[in-house]
Amino acid sequence: MQVTQLNADRGWLDAPAAASVHRVDRALGRPLDINEAGRTWAQQMVFWQTYQRDGYPIALHPDTPSIHQLGNAIDTDDSDRAALLNEHGWVQTVYRGGVLVEPWHFEYDVSRDQHVNDPEPTAAIRRPEEDDMKIIRWNQHHTFAVGIEAIYHIPSPQELGELSALHGATIEVDNHSLTTTLLCHGLHWDAVDAVLRGAAFGSDGKYWSRLTAEGIAIRDNQNSTAKTLADVLATAKTVEKV
Incomplete structure (x- = not known):
């Protein structure tokens, strides 16, 4: 390989x-x-x-x-x-x-x-530099901006519009797709639960990143992944959708 x-x-x-x-x-x-x-x-x-x-x-x-x-x-x-x-x-x-x-x-x-003998592009097509996150809507209710080891629960339609202008259209995901997205981005259910409840970081508690978590020495607790999908589904029912 x-x-x-x-x-x-x-x-x-x-x-x-x-x-x-x-x-x-x-x-x-x-x-x-x-x-x-x-x-x-x-x-x-x-x-x-x-x-x-x-x-x-x-x-x-x-x-x-x-x-x-x-x-x-x-x-x-x-x-x-x-x-x-x-x-x-x-x-x-x-x-x-x-x-x-x-x-x-x-x-x-x-x-x-069928194109194995075609030449590979010499100049690879690249995304805009700022496009380092994606916007996802989980089960048509809760919307997040997701990046590598970072997640933000978007609290309002206005903010969703602003973020979509930067990072592209919202991608609809179900439970399975969200699970895969979290794994691929180095995230866990504890982080999702925290941002949904407004108990993470930032002025509204809606943002979580591993860098911030490490900075306040709680990485070991949050990395325990005590929360499960079932726990977060229960939390999601108590939070207003955007």
Whole structure:
């Protein structure tokens, strides 16, 4: 495996898979949305432990290893572009009982890549520098700005509009998609619960980041991940939606 960094801060893949993603970018005219690409053994272990505890998202034990660990899998919110991804060798593989249960998960098969001999773009398409977060709406109720090890519960429609102008349209997520998003961004349910209750950081208690948590020496407590999805669903019912 030849580890290759994707442009636009989207992680890493094996070299042929990375080249394919950059060709997809060219076809789209923008970077393909990627929530997660390659994983280390330790990252895969976190997914495995979450799967054992909660039953989703589906994950293999890191000793298997997973296709993510081999640098040949991505999770993307651009699953509506499946036909284009298929043309470039990316296929959805997670089925249960003949039903596609993880439409966001694609694996690279070089033998299916109709563009494998096309030249990789010499100048990779990049996102604007400020686009380092995404806006997500959970179960059509609560809206968050999510970045690496940081999350903000957006308290008003006005602020949502301002943040959307900076970071793009709101992405709708369900319980499974939110779980995956949190794992990919180094976040846990304790952080989500805290921002929902206004018990995190900032003047309104709606912002959490690991950097801030470390700064006030509470990382060990918040990293215990005492909260579960069920706990946060209960909290969400008590908070006004935006």
